Amino acid sequence: METRTDLETSATAQVTEVMHPLVQHKLGLLRDVTTTTQMFRQLVNELTLLLTYEATKDLADEEIEIETPLERTAARRISGKKVAVCPILRAGVGMLDAVLSLVPGARVGFIGLFRDEETLEPVEYFVKLPGDIADRDVILLDPMLATGNSTAAAIETVKRAGATSIRLIALIAAPEGIERVHREHPEVLIVVASVDRGLNEKGYILPGLGDAGDRLYGTK
Ligand code: URA
Numbered sequence: 001m002e003t004r005t006d007l008e009t010s011a012t013a014q015v016t017e018v019m020h021p022l023v024q025h026k027l028g029l030l031r032d033v034t035t036t037t038q039m040f041r042q043l044v045n046e047l048t049l050l051l052t053y054e055a056t057k058d059l060a061d062e063e064i065e066i067e068t069p070l071e072r073t074a075a076r077r078i079s080g081k082k083v084a085v086c087p088i089l090r091a092g093v094g095m096l097d098a099v100l101s102l103v104p105g106a107r108v109g110f111i112g113l114f115r116d117e118e119t120l121e122p123v124e125y126f127v128k129l130p131g132d133i134a135d136r137d138v139i140l141l142d143p144m145l146a147t148g149n150s151t152a153a154a155i156e157t158v159k160r161a162g163a164t165s166i167r168l169i170a171l172i173a174a175p176e177g178i179e180r181v182h183r184e185h186p187e188v189l190i191v192v193a194s195v196d197r198g199l200n201e202k203g204y205i206l207p208g209l210g211d212a213g214d215r216l217y218g219t220k
Contacts, residue, residue: 015178015190016054023050027193030171031209037218041094044143044171044216047193048098051169055139055191056103059083081165084109084136088154089126091213092141095169099139109133111140111157113150115203122150127157134162143212145173145192147203148180155185171212172196174205 029035030043060080065072083106085099086092090112100106112126130136138158142151145168155166167189168181176199181188196205204210214220 017192017195018051018054020050023047023193031207037215040215044094045098047171048095048169049102051191051193052099052102055167055169081135081137083139084130084133085139085141086111086158087141088113088150091143091216094216095141095143111154113153115150122153124153129161133158137165138163140166140168142168143171144205145170145177146199146205148177151177152181152184155188172205172208174199
């Protein structure tokens with residue numbers, strides 16, 4: 001896929017912005033204020049599928065021998081750690097099925113954080129992670145990397161549980177969020193469909209898409 005890496009937002013940032021036409025087309029539809037809840041949910045699923053493809057491209061694999069109906073041949077199979085996929089509640093849950101459809105053996109962890117609308121600081125209210133998360137490649141899901149406060153807190157949570165290999169898939173990131181995450185967690189790989197202009201005074205991404213949770217679940 002066509003990507004842009006190491007964006008100017010941070011010299012050390014490991015950020016991949018997926019510029020593939022399918023991704024950018026679907027992102028435009030997702031941003032559109034006239035897109036219905038049903039369509040929004042479907043687009044989040046499709047975009048996450050495409051971003052997962054990119055985010056998993058360096059998973060370790062190995063050569064094996066298999067038998068086709070005609071002869072023995074070499075094939076490849078993923079050989080490294082198993083995957084733990086961890087959506088950040090609640091909007092990250094809208095991305096979960098897409099990852100599980102590509103990595104059906106993944107274990108799922110949930111991290112419940114909400115953003116205090118005054119301080120913009122994350123408040124942790126629910127955490128349930130696979131017991132063996134330390135032995136897994138962790139994929140965090142959070143559609144909007146805005147201030148980065150809640151994402152940095154979620155990364156801290158999985159690290160406290162022993163995780164050492166961590167990737168984040170977001171649909172849209174603000175430069176401020178990328179800076180924040182990489183200041184504290186420079187090794188975390190971030191895969192996004194877009195790095196947007198910045199944040200407004202309420203911490204919303206501009207141009208963004210509004211509140212991802214509300215648009216996914218039809219709440220307001
Ligand atoms: N969370 C959202 O859902 N949207 C934003 O723009 C920022 C944080």
